[in-house]
Amino acid sequence: MLLPETKEREYRFRLALRIGLPIFALIFALVSHTLITTYESLQPSFYVEALLLLALSIYFIFYIIYSGFDVKIRDDVSGAFTREYIYKYLRKELKENSEYTLILMTIDNLSDINKLYGIRNGDKVLREVTKYISNYLKSEKIENFPIGHLKGGDFILGLKDTKENYTTILDLLCLKSSEFKVDDIEVKISGTITDSNYSHDLNFLIENLFGLQEKKKQSKYQEENIDPNELESFVINAIKGRDFVVSTQDVFSANDCKFSECFVKLQRETGKFLYPKRYVKVIKKLGLWIDFDLMVLEAITSKISTVDDKAYALNISPTSLRNEKFLSSATAIFKANPELGKKIIFILAEQEYYSFSSRYKTILNALRNLGVRITIDRVGSLHTSFLYLRELDIDMIRFDTYYSSESKMLENRSIIDGFKLMAEEKGIKTWMKNLEDEASTLLAKEMKIDCIQGKYLAQLEIF
Numbered sequence: 001m002l003l004p005e006t007k008e009r010e011y012r013f014r015l016a017l018r019i020g021l022p023i024f025a026l027i028f029a030l031v032s033h034t035l036i037t038t039y040e041s042l043q044p045s046f047y048v049e050a051l052l053l054l055a056l057s058i059y060f061i062f063y064i065i066y067s068g069f070d071v072k073i074r075d076d077v078s079g080a081f082t083r084e085y086i087y088k089y090l091r092k093e094l095k096e097n098s099e100y101t102l103i104l105m106t107i108d109n110l111s112d113i114n115k116l117y118g119i120r121n122g123d124k125v126l127r128e129v130t131k132y133i134s135n136y137l138k139s140e141k142i143e144n145f146p147i148g149h150l151k152g153g154d155f156i157l158g159l160k161d162t163k164e165n166y167t168t169i170l171d172l173l174c175l176k177s178s179e180f181k182v183d184d185i186e187v188k189i190s191g192t193i194t195d196s197n198y199s200h201d202l203n204f205l206i207e208n209l210f211g212l213q214e215k216k217k218q219s220k221y222q223e224e225n226i227d228p229n230e231l232e233s234f235v236i237n238a239i240k241g242r243d244f245v246v247s248t249q250d251v252f253s254a255n256d257c258k259f260s261e262c263f264v265k266l267q268r269e270t271g272k273f274l275y276p277k278r279y280v281k282v283i284k285k286l287g288l289w290i291d292f293d294l295m296v297l298e299a300i301t302s303k304i305s306t307v308d309d310k311a312y313a314l315n316i317s318p319t320s321l322r323n324e325k326f327l328s329s330a331t332a333i334f335k336a337n338p339e340l341g342k343k344i345i346f347i348l349a350e351q352e353y354y355s356f357s358s359r360y361k362t363i364l365n366a367l368r369n370l371g372v373r374i375t376i377d378r379v380g381s382l383h384t385s386f387l388y389l390r391e392l393d394i395d396m397i398r399f400d401t402y403y404s405s406e407s408k409m410l411e412n413r414s415i416i417d418g419f420k421l422m423a424e425e426k427g428i429k430t431w432m433k434n435l436e437d438e439a440s441t442l443l444a445k446e447m448k449i450d451c452i453q454g455k456y457l458a459q460l461e462i463f
Helices: 003-037 044-070 083-096 110-117 119-139 167-179 202-224 228-241 276-286 289-303 324-336 357-369 383-391 406-411 413-425 438-446
Strands: 100-107 147-151 154-160 189-195 244-251 259-267 311-315 344-348 373-379 396-399 429-432
Touching: 003 044, 083 100, 083 147, 083 154, 083 202, 100 119, 100 202, 110 119, 119 147, 119 154, 119 167, 167 189, 189 202, 228 259, 228 276, 228 289, 244 289, 259 276, 259 289, 276 289, 289 311, 289 324, 289 344, 311 373, 324 357, 357 373, 373 383, 383 413, 396 413, 406 413, 406 438, 413 429
Parallel strands: 259 311, 311 344, 344 373, 373 396, 396 429
Antiparallel strands: 100 154, 100 189, 147 154, 244 259
16 A cells, blocks of 8 residues: 555544544443433443444544545645546536537646746646636636646636637637736746537547647747748848738727837748747847838838828837938938828837937937837836937837736826826827727726727738
């Protein structure tokens, strides 16, 4: 017998004695009192009954303790159902409901969290993720749903109806989780979904979920492990061949500040796209910012309509703005068509403060004289954004996405109001993006943010 089994039996026996002692004491007191007071008139059956009572008490105590250990509903670490109980629960649900959905939620970096921050913090992350998932689904009016801890960082959820009703909710949950942290520990959450249309057998459904999860990991792994030399070659060729796609998303305002932000994806020969989080580091390493920014600026200005007044905002590297080649080319574009400058907004953000602020200010003012509007990004996060707000002549500030959710806006309202007051005093408009739900959008309007943007308001469109 293994030591844990031996220790468990010892623990159960000691627990049975602690529970049984008061009962045995009461039985002993009752029998003693009866013997003392009615000894002469006692029937022989009394002794049989006393022994039966004692035997049944012992049996009942041990039965309750052992059956209590055998049936465990709640996982001590995560607070969710145990694996055994969630399996039992879901089998019953699948039997009673013809349409049923299962979702597998996974903490992708739990192993790294345990290594870097310790197992105790890893356990805390498990508990907080359970609460986070539950609270998010409750905010979507989904309540009293089963959630169980399968293993490691894997949780399974059961929801009535088909997966079509929950796919969007799952996507938004995973998207919003990019900002989820536990005591400054970054937590990466992913999810897969299936339903009873695939099978009514729980084992098959769970196997399918893990299969979908593995496919997602493999596709992500393949994308993230492009050979560095191939990646650099691809970026160089994409810029030279102008192989890219621009998408736009509308930005809304009650104060006639309507425009669209531009997002750039480099296109690969396979038809797949390379997103900024992949190519930005390569461009920076190869010193191709100026060529890249000129390519994007020329492409966007060539497509801008001269009929409507809609403007377009695009991210420009501050390094490019302070470069003579870029400046002369951009100035030539705006001078050739004076109306174009009024329809362009440059979005700027940088980690390191540029100390020659007077020169920077002169460059920006020259662009503003051509109609170009200037936006400082990631206000409230980068210290350089605060310094530029204080020292430069700009038109807008955009808050960091950290403040985009309703909870973060409420938690940091004084910070947002402070920056907003500074902006108003300088005649600068405020802008907040990544508003993904009605609550955060209404709160941003209530706080009188001038320009608001997000998937709740508008989807991406090809430019």
